[in-house]
Amino acid sequence: MSLVNYATREITCKIVYYGPGRSGKTTNLHYIYGQVPGDRKGQMVSLATQTDRTLFFDFLPIDLGTISGFSTRFQLYTVPGQVYYATTRRLVLQGADGVVFVADSQSRQLKENVESFQDLHANLAEHGVAARDVPLVIQYNKQDLPRDMIMSPDELDEQLNFREVPSFAADALHGPGVFVTLRAISEQVLQRLSGKGGR
Amino acid sequence: MTSPYATILAGLIRHRGVKGCLVVGETDGLLVDSTLQFGVNGQIFAALTASLFRKARRASQAAGLGDAAFVQLEAENGRVCAVGRGELVLVVVAEPRVNLGLVRVDMLKAVEALA
Amino acid sequence: MKLQVAADWVEQPLKAFVDDARAEIAVLMHPSGQVLGQFGFARSVDVQTACALSAAIYASAGELGRQMQGKPFTVMHYAGKARQMFLAPVPIDGGTLLLLAVFGEESTLGLVQVYFQDFQRAAAQAAPHWTGAETALASDFEVELNRNLAAMFGRT
Numbered sequence: 001m002s003l004v005n006y007a008t009r010e011i012t013c014k015i016v017y018y019g020p021g022r023s024g025k026t027t028n029l030h031y032i033y034g035q036v037p038g039d040r041k042g043q044m045v046s047l048a049t050q051t052d053r054t055l056f057f058d059f060l061p062i063d064l065g066t067i068s069g070f071s072t073r074f075q076l077y078t079v080p081g082q083v084y085y086a087t088t089r090r091l092v093l094q095g096a097d098g099v100v101f102v103a104d105s106q107s108r109q110l111k112e113n114v115e116s117f118q119d120l121h122a123n124l125a126e127h128g129v130a131a132r133d134v135p136l137v138i139q140y141n142k143q144d145l146p147r148d149m150i151m152s153p154d155e156l157d158e159q160l161n162f163r164e165v166p167s168f169a170a171d172a173l174h175g176p177g178v179f180v181t182l183r184a185i186s187e188q189v190l191q192r193l194s195g196k197g198g199r
Numbered sequence: 200m201t202s203p204y205a206t207i208l209a210g211l212i213r214h215r216g217v218k219g220c221l222v223v224g225e226t227d228g229l230l231v232d233s234t235l236q237f238g239v240n241g242q243i244f245a246a247l248t249a250s251l252f253r254k255a256r257r258a259s260q261a262a263g264l265g266d267a268a269f270v271q272l273e274a275e276n277g278r279v280c281a282v283g284r285g286e287l288v289l290v291v292v293a294e295p296r297v298n299l300g301l302v303r304v305d306m307l308k309a310v311e312a313l314a
Numbered sequence: 315m316k317l318q319v320a321a322d323w324v325e326q327p328l329k330a331f332v333d334d335a336r337a338e339i340a341v342l343m344h345p346s347g348q349v350l351g352q353f354g355f356a357r358s359v360d361v362q363t364a365c366a367l368s369a370a371i372y373a374s375a376g377e378l379g380r381q382m383q384g385k386p387f388t389v390m391h392y393a394g395k396a397r398q399m400f401l402a403p404v405p406i407d408g409g410t411l412l413l414l415a416v417f418g419e420e421s422t423l424g425l426v427q428v429y430f431q432d433f434q435r436a437a438a439q440a441a442p443h444w445t446g447a448e449t450a451l452a453s454d455f456e457v458e459l460n461r462n463l464a465a466m467f468g469r470t
Binding site for chain 3: 010012014035036037040041042043045047056057059061062063064065066067068072073075077087088091092094095096179182183186187190
């Protein structure tokens with residue numbers, strides 16, 4: 001649920017990074033946190049287990065500056081990927097303005113990707129939201145791994161991207177693809193706010 | 200289950216002119232037990248009286264007078280008396296015609312049994 | 315400390331609550347974690363973090379309640395050594411908001427509860443009906459978005 005304040009000309013949007021366990025959602029936020037200048041970001045909050053797996057969520061508020069006269073802020077969240085945190089994922093997804101689905105490109109993770117993608121749609125439905133109405137982009141992470149271990153973006157598109165939303169190859173650990181993914185979801189979310197509809 | 204303060208409160212409410220008596224947590228302002236006549240909002244009264252008692256106690260300490268023993272508030276349409284022991288405050292709200300001397304004596308006796 | 319609001323109707327009820335309950339921090343937010351008004355924080359990003367965590371606590375407690383007793387736990391109170399936290403729902407026309415209050419020695423849970431009830435009433439009266447997302451941006455936003463993203467990441 002984006003918040004638009006006409007009096008103070010501020011926009012705040014919630015973007016959720018969704019995907020299976022260990023696909024790189026938190027890594028995306030860490031990279032963004034590392035790149036964004038100090039005056040444009042808040043503290044990165046990680047509610048994690050002792051083994052650094054996301055327990056509840058990671059949270060990073062960033063200030064995107066002024067767009068069309070509105071001071072624009074994004075709140076980036078990740079969900080815990082592990083199957084048994086289903087309830088938590090649903091809670092964090094509440095009120096999301098846009099979703100980045102982070103898929104693990106490793107061939108052996110295909111089943112987990114598909115299940116998580118279905119889980120995303122089921123959770124949106126539980127919130128009474130039609131999945132097609134929510135801005136969504138897909139990121140195929142870990143494309144830096146050896147070719148024989150991973151599926152190509154085209155192959156992954158075949159398996160996951162039946163909605164034909166924008167998709168991006170990424171190596172979230174080192175940065176490639178992180179920025180372009182954030183840019184794409186930002187565009188979609190703000191396009192939707194501008195009344196142009198987006199996807 | 201009967202509250203351990205029921206007997207104390209029943210004794211105080213019997214005084215002519217007493218509209219309500221309460222046992223209140225001093226630090227949290229929450230109502231522990233009460234006997235109230237219709238029209239007295241126990242929760243609000245408890246919170247505000249506990250706050251008043253805390254402030255009176257602090258003021259007394261700041262002035263070097265030691266702990267506040269008995270706080271009495273006279274208003275246009277009634278009286279409020281409070282006495283504390285440990286974490287608890289015993290509060291009585293009464294009409295102007297109440298025999299304050301008698302109520303005070305009974306409150307000081309009753310408060311001994313509070314903690 | 316200044317009161318900051320994202321919606322005009324929030325100002326009066328929130329100010330009254332802060333004054334009456336002697337709260338050190340008070341934040342009114344949407345359950346998704348979006349702030350509507352706040353008192354006590356200096357930086358907006360810190361408010362956002364508080365809101366995200368509060369929304370998470372509230373959502374977790376609600377879900378825990380549903381699992382344990384079939385209906386959500388709603389009001390939460392945590393007493394720390396020096397400060398206490400109170401988190402509770404504020405029903406308004408068309409939805410529910412959350413109020414987070416942090417208070418210290420100057421107040422008590424009883425006072426906060428009493429003035430929270432006043433706040434609930436005032437907010438319910440003052441809040442407009444929730445209308446959902448509204449159109450906001452001009453058509454040139456794409457250029458500015460790209461410029462700002464590039465500035466943020468130091469490259470295009």
